[in-house]
Amino acid sequence: MASNRADVTVAERFLGAFGAHDWEAMRTVLAPDLAWSMPGTGTISGTIHGVDAAVNRLQEIVGRGLDTELLHILTGENGVTLSLHNTAETPDGRKLDEYLATVLTIRGGRVAAIDSYLSDVDGMSAFFN
Template structure:
């Protein structure tokens, strides 16, 4: 690992924990003061504050039957971006098919912020809504 780049194993471990629904491991990667911002108006939109709220959001997202495909991991000086494709079908037939960048800011081996950028904000908002 270059001294000018973040630890590339953190985004790999983050995604592996999310896909395995291993919430304890996911929680261990997060700084206590973490925030996760998500655009839109859905039930997962806005900013989650704190590690417990971030895990709660991840559990909610995973609970909707989300299939996440990793396209790329891009490493920067202060973190990494995960290029992903998310797909899911709700019980009532609503579908989600979006590309996103999940940007992880890291410090001292922990994730301090997550910022999500979506290809279909309206589609995500419609999928993650309370019927």
């Protein structure tokens, strides 16, 4: 009997690669035609396409010293939503404290799209500038 829910192991592989900063493993999780949307005006905002662009964005996020706490994994028919809490502080005193939903659309065992929804778009934009 076929399940009508997304494969959570894809999201777990995404989280594992992100947490380990294992960009080669991340490349195996992301679909070649991946699109990732992020609101705001910061350096990580906008819609990007492709694995290289996604890995670059992830490296920039990690490079800012974010502490990412996984709150929940929510499973749907076509993907998984990661409920997260990000905090960080830059040497010049800028702080980030946001909740976000990272929606992973899964097709063919890979992440085909990422849509990020933030609790504090202005705060993220200021932090990533």
